[in-house]
Amino acid sequence: EVVLTQSPATLSLSPGEGAALSCRASQSVRGLLAWYQQKPGQAPRLVIYDTSNRATGIPARFSGSGSGTEYTLTISSLEPEDFAVYYCQQRSSWPLTFGGGTKVEI
Amino acid sequence: EVQLLESGGGLVQSGGSLRLSCAASGFTFNMFAMNWVRQAPGKGLQWVSTIGTTGENIYYVDSVKGRFTISRDNSKNTQYLQMNSLRDEDTATYYCVRRASNWGAFDIWGQGIKVTVSS
Numbered sequence: 297e298v299v300l301t302q303s304p305a306t307l308s309l310s311p312g313e314g315a316a317l318s319c320r321a322s323q324s325v326r327g328l329l330a331w332y333q334q335k336p337g338q339a340p341r342l343v344i345y346d347t348s349n350r351a352t353g354i355p356a357r358f359s360g361s362g363s364g365t366e367y368t369l370t371i372s373s374l375e376p377e378d379f380a381v382y383y384c385q386q387r388s389s390w391p392l393t394f395g396g397g398t399k400v401e402i
Numbered sequence: 403e404v405q406l407l408e409s410g411g412g413l414v415q416s417g418g419s420l421r422l423s424c425a426a427s428g429f430t431f432n433m434f435a436m437n438w439v440r441q442a443p444g445k446g447l448q449w450v451s452t453i454g455t456t457g458e459n460i461y462y463v464d465s466v467k468g469r470f471t472i473s474r475d476n477s478k479n480t481q482y483l484q485m486n487s488l489r490d491e492d493t494a495t496y497y498c499v500r501r502a503s504n505w506g507a508f509d510i511w512g513q514g515i516k517v518t519v520s521s
Binding site: 330332334339340341342345346351383385387390391392393394395396397 | 446447448449452461463464497502505506507508509511512513514
């Protein structure tokens, strides 16, 4: 099973600041990594798929990068609506797994 | 509008059974693999099961193997999750999720439905 470790667990920032969220895999996931945003009481929403592709409707301030076992979600300038929990997820091998999440808070 | 609507959740005693349904609309259901993902209260996301477009390819997380059964009826644009021998640790919000084409990421999520297992 591929274990995904996200860091930090919590990121305390202000609107306008940039954010870098890390996701480390226990083995290579071959770029098949996605990021999801979840706000309280809501279902998750796909943000980035296959390392660096923005999902439909996701603004350009979100970007993804990485390869092998190390991946990063970058938010260039935080907007108030970006404060949420972010999860990474791999589809390289079964079982599909998620990281534990990073909470981006004000 | 692309939409997934779950039903069938609720409170059940430990050892009991429940069947979740997910009605899809707004897209060609038989062209997409479908999934269930759950989230225990205050916890992170856990993939539970995937079913391929024709129902021939099925996968489960180890913790539900032998207890849960995923299925789909393409004529009704609906997928199901039959949950038997329920345990306290199955308590969660269950999300019906579509995978993007070619077994891609989880691109469309339902609003979720709560399952509470009481001992």
